[in-house]
Amino acid sequence: MKDSRGANIYLEKLGELKLLVREQEPSRVYCFGIEEGSLFIEATPQSDISRKITAFQYELLSQRSSADLRSMAAPCQPCSDSEVLLAVCTSDFAARGTIRGVEHEKDQDASLIAVSLSRLYQQKSRVFASVGGRARRWVGHVRTLLECGVKPGEGExxxxxxxxxxxxxxxxxxxxxxxxRLYSEARQLGTNPCQVDTD
Structure with missing residues (x-):
């Protein structure tokens, strides 16, 4: 859930309300499971009598890949070999590139990683913009949790x-x-979950 305006949003379970998002809070993503309760929306008092509209964004997830489950349980741990092979096939985006810089957003509990991509294998939404003519490149940002302590690194x-x-x-x-190396070994053994053009 993100970008609540005009209301406070609570989780309601067994008649008790737990404040989830206060109207004055900055734009931020909140995640919770169905077992934690139902959403309860309370309009905030307004000083004028004009009509107000309450809006918020939400996303429902019914299935998670093993990489998603791993990132929820241990978000800063490296992926296993099988998780990497599956992630390149099933993730919303997969790309080859370098880190241009890292900005830590303490108020959002996140780090914003600026990336330059030489190869874009897939992206479900256009989060990476194409730059350049003949030598196609893409640029964009990738977020991760602040606690992961991401630093700019050399190499691809x-x-x-x-x-x-x-x-x-x-x-x-x-x-x-x-x-x-991992993909080449999996191809030789016939255990790669999908074909990736690594040339």
Whole structure:
């Protein structure tokens, strides 16, 4: 859930309300499961009598990949070999590229990673913009939790992850050379879950 305006939003369970989003709070993503309760929306008092509209964005997820489950349970841990191979096939985005910079947003509990991509394998939404003519490149940003302590790193990475509320969130991100070795071994054994053009 993100971008609540004009109301306070609570989780209601067994007659008790737990404040989830206060109207004055900055734009932020909140995640919760169905077992935590139902949404309860309370309009905030207004000083004028004009008609007000309450709006918020939400996303319902019914199935999660193993990489998504891993990122929820241990968001800063490296992915296993099988998770990396599955992530390149099933993630909302998968790309080869470098880190241009990292900005830590303490108020959002997130880090914003500026990336430059030399290869875009897939993206479900246009979160990465094409720049350049002959040598196609893409640029954009990928978010991750602040607690992961991401720092700018040298070399190329395979970036995979999910798109939430129009923003790319990091899933698995091994060094590209490590992914190539892993993918090559899986191809030889016939255990790769999909074909990836690594040329």
């Amino acid at each position: 990475f395979l970036f995979t992850g999910s798109i939430r509320f129009g923003e790319a969130w990091l899933g698995c991100a091994p060094r590209y050379k490590d992914f190539l």
